[in-house]
Amino acid sequence: MKPEPPILSEGLRLFFPAAAIHGAIWPVIWVLLYAFDLPLAGSVPTSQWHAHEMIFGTYGMALAGFLTSAVPEWTNTPRWRGNSLLALLGLWLPGRVAGLVGADWMIAPSGLTDAAFLALLSWAIIDPMIRRRNTSHAAFAVWVPTMLGLEIAIRASWILGDHALSQTLLQSALIVFVILMALSVTRINVVTINHAIDPTGETRRYRPHPGRRNLAGALTALYAISAVILPTSQAPAFLALAAAAAFFDRLAEWFIGRPLFRAEVLALACANLLSGLGLTAIGLAGLGLPIAPSAGLHIVSMGALGLAVIAVLSIAGLRHTGRDLLLPGWSHAAFVLVLVAVLVRVLPELGLADGLVGPHYALAALAWAAAFACWLRGFLRFMVAPSDESRQELTVG
Template identity: 75%
Template sequence: MKDEPAVLSEGLRLFFPAAAIHGALWPVVWVVLYAFDLPFSGNVPTSQWHAHEMIFGTYGMALAGFLTSAVPEWTDTPRLRGKPLLILLGLWMPGRLAGLIGADWMIAPAGLADAAFLAFLTVSIALPMIRRRNRNHASFAFWALAMLGLEIAIRLGWLLGDFELSARLLHGALVIFVVLMALSVTRINIVVINHALDPSGDTRPYRPHPGRRNLAGALAALYALVMMALPDSQAPAFLALAAAAAFFDRQAEWFIGTALFRAEVLALAGANFFSGLGLAMLGVAGLGAPFAPATGLHLLSMGALGLAVLAVFTIAGLRHTGHELILPARSGLAFALMLCAALVRTLPEMGLGSWLIGPHYALASLLWAGAFLAWLSGFLPMLLAPNRQG
């Protein structure tokens, strides 16, 4: 459409900035302005509002941007554009308002909106795969459907006052996002590493090890399932350690010489490393080590998913706006700030820099916000402008 603004021509152009703005502002408001005391908080623990917003708010919108742009490429079908994108954005927003103020009376209506958002997203990516009989990427539709089920179950847990159940479900939802990250990195890494090794594109020297493609994600998914079903067993702890080992084994994919030191390659490698570290921390905590599970969860949410989301924002943002895979300086700054945010949030709780305990919450939230704002300042002009390739 000639009069259609560029921002409505593809999902990532609208959804990546929305996710970045949400990710930058909400934690700062909670930690710095509210001091963890949400203005309308009731029975639902504020920590669960926070976790839900990061998972279903920031990462949910990032997932929508990635899938609504990637699935049309994978299936060679028309992409969502215009009004359907605005509908998805509109369905996503009520939940974000509820999470910002912690309003228990908004649990049901906001939950319906979030469920509709995830249902719309699942259908929009599943239909092209069905039409094209494309099974290679069907796992994304399956896990999007799983996120829909978890969203409904979490809201029901809140309404029923079963906050122990909702905490486990939020934990499981975060790990499912790690699974989605592993699936995404498997696909993106082929392009990124081959470009790093041969920017001309004449050769494709990198091929991933077939055994590593899905093992880490599969073990992480099994850990999430058993953790939610058998919370009093030690089986989840051993499965977390097994999944961590699989992620650490995948680290060998990044043994590519000096090309490793390109920012986009390091970001993907770092996301994979933090996945292993976070799962390992959850495993040893479950076996009695003196670490809080929240530390492992923040290694996953800030280190693994934070770096992975910024890497996807950067790589897909460049490729889908007609730019070469040459990262602007602000991308490197965003990655560095995200890494610092993850370390500041978790290291003091691991006995390193314990003098920061207390102030580390606010400092980590500001570094986290700075990472998203650095990316946004560099990429928003690209996303608002027409594609350079027409």
């Protein structure tokens, strides 16, 4: 019997490169070939296709890689591997083709495959938790199915031509990813900070504050719900500011002295900081201050989530292939490029870089794509190579 290739032995080995390829290639095609237009675009605004692809394309596949590897660790159940992973990948791909060309006739069929992908991913999370009666990570079993519901609603609103509703739903999906990011970082940060403090692993000096584990995510969830049901009220703005305060409070977890300046630790801290800054901008804009609401959304979508995703791809990519947590220079370059992308994209919206107005769309997209290309350059060889199982560690707490 032909041996199974290493890339099919665990979800992150296949899905992390798929997410990075999507993040590296799709923006380049949009910028260099399409000039931000889509060749078959119809009634759906191209900006919504682009937002959908960032959330359900790049971030969706990165989330699948993380959860199909982390949940078996949390529940002590077998990993999904081989054909099961290929089935998930096969369901994810049609939606990416639709997002690349923007054809209206592909909305329904690619929506069905995207929904099937999220439904299968939800089952991969819920089933082992039920079998092991594990409730400590049950929040993921709530929010991933929520993404499934939002995907169905977005596709339905596109088909019905209600693009104002689909825009609101896309923003809600983005905020749900912020919640998932907060939950994921809380868990992966335990190993990351302890390793930074004591690389020998002989001690585990850091323990997360119990009150901080879920507060930021819970307040962000309240903001997302209120933004949908109370769109004309100022209540969502105040809840956004409350969620921002919770993210700022979490920064205390990174008061660890010099180890903070290790790239993997600093990237997670900056992702948390940018979440707070983005939600602050959203809240202040909602209260009537002269801040473009899109600025806050881009700080969150490109800055906070971009850094968090690259960090998780790097940290878990090393640990789950049996390597020490010493990030290669390609990861450092990816972190810098994500920050460049968000600064170039946001500063003109804040009136701080008028000279970039116009070219900033293309420059930000190219810097963003280059960040994922750097990760691929540094990590693809790890994903396809056998690992030393004896050196693997848990990447989550």
